[in-house]
Amino acid sequence: MKDECIMDAQQQPASVPLPTESEDDQYFERVTRVAARALNLPISVVCLDRLGQPEVIGASGCERDVVFHLETHYSRTLQCEEPFVVRDALSDAELAQGRLATGELAIRFFAGIALRLPCGKPIGMLCVMHSMPRRFTRQQREMLIDLGQMIEQEVGLRKLDSSDRLQVLQAIDRLQAQHALYVETFHRTPVAIAHIGRDWEWRHMNDACVKFFAHSRAPLTKTPILDLLDANDRTRLEQAVQALNRGRGGEVLTLDVTFRLRNKQRKPARVQVARKQTTPARDGGWLFVIHDTQADQQEKAARDAREAALHRGAHEASEGLRRAHEQLTSAERQLGATRVDLRAIADNLPVLVAYVDGERRYRFANSTYREWLGLDPEEIVGRLTHEVLDADFYAAIEPYVQRVLNGERVEYEVGATLNGSQRALRGVLVPRLVHDQAANGYYLLVQDVTERTALLDRLRHQAFHDALTGLPNRRAFLERLDEACAAGGDGVAAIMFIDLDGFKAVNDTYGHQCGDEVLVETARRISRCVRDGDLVARHAGDEFTVLLTGPAIDRAALERIARAILLTLSQPMTIGAKAVQLSASIGMLPRDQAASLSGEALLRAADAAMYRAKVAGKAGIVVHELHDSPTGMLG
Structure with missing residues (x-):
């Protein structure tokens, strides 16, 4: 099946101990x-x-x-x-x-x-x-x-050995070193998150929450969240939270409400609430995640559900660690929860996330490094960036790293080879500034935009090429013609305008499918007659244009090319069981006949010469002269 991605069929599953009934906490x-x-x-x-x-x-x-x-x-x-x-x-x-x-x-x-x-x-x-x-x-x-x-x-x-206190203490030491990073990440996340106490007062809120309510932090913390709701929404929220506290309706509730902002505007939002367990170090309450439903509600709802599930899983993991090590202080427990929260959030983002210090050593890396670079995040921490990254990738981003270490926020897009795969990457580098001092490191976030870049390339190709023949289209021809005209004497040698004689009869007699195959064969034959560097394009219908580039060529050489095209197009074409016989009329314009004209004017002059060849009996070549009627028709 096309959705199936097959790995090595010889790889066998590894048996792992299943949780016992006493371990199973549902x-x-x-x-x-x-x-x-x-x-x-x-x-x-x-x-x-x-x-x-x-x-x-x-x-x-x-x-x-x-x-x-x-x-x-x-x-x-x-x-x-x-x-x-x-x-x-x-x-x-x-x-x-x-x-x-x-x-x-x-x-x-x-x-x-x-x-x-x-x-x-x-x-x-x-x-x-x-x-x-x-x-x-x-x-x-x-x-x-x-x-x-x-x-x-x-x-x-x-699988953690709960009796091994030394290993846990070492893990806590590492968590403590990343606590400040977690707090900053919490405040930088674009989703509004807040901890509400059981008295409905604000305990903690991130910057996105303050921005959502269009308020400053200090006055907002003095206003209970219930006072920001209409009476109906307030009652619904209180009843839902009471049911949550009684263990009804699942462990996370979701409500669509409308908040009243201080400028008297009303702002619809989707609120997700999860209960926080009361501990000696925490007063319980609820964790609120507030989503602005004015922007693409369906996509935000899916993302919000994922974030809520990740937060709940991270919280449960931190609580399990706390129960296994009750002898540790409350501060150590909080650091443990912080580390697990940060890791769970970062590891589940489909981007590279890392913190690099001022010496260019990795201090944090998420699990996407394992998928993209084949390197375990724990093995990356402590290593220099040039030891981890491909040499070409490292060289490509070096100028941007210099700028971020000078205190500048930087965005870039480069191509790189990661783990043997060529990718297009878009990165954001944010300097880590402490107490307004010089940057002592930076945070990085790198997205894989390979598919998007490939799509843009395909769309660009489709915009400038004819879908049937694969030749450049009229737009591409005119753009190339303008560039050649701007190049001066060495840009345009001559222009040809070619129209098939009797093509309508082919469509009427044999059908459009046959007509399309005739056009494709015509494109092949004309392309074989021109020189390397010349441009053949499909102008429209059964009309083709040729741009002969380079210095001016003599009239005899130009006529030889035109006659070759005329001759090859007069040869019968075998389309399936049908033999199609056509001819063509060609209008030519040497550059020396109209050196001062624009690209559009040159093309019109060549078109006019082709029309005169049609009037003169078709199957011929007319060379356009600037100041009078055509001086010659070649048959």
């Missing part, structure tokens, strides 16, 4: 519910490999015995590096006969992502299903990948 059950809601599909299943066979550890919308019907889908998913997507099982001969499609569930749509160890070995699968054929968008694919990575991270965390 994490995987929650993940399947999140996957079903986020991807808008009724069935979601997580299974891990046990002795070469899948075992379901979490399911939503079906019973766990569905594992007995998943063997084929499981095997094919583990062979894929990307999501394995089947829009309709009935279009796949193997899956159409499988028990999943023919059984009680009658599954038609399937999308699964392989779960892998850091070494790449598959350990299980996360999948979603539907009994009807479905489309699976790029955003849904990215969300499925993000959820799979969350499960892989959770499996990795559960």
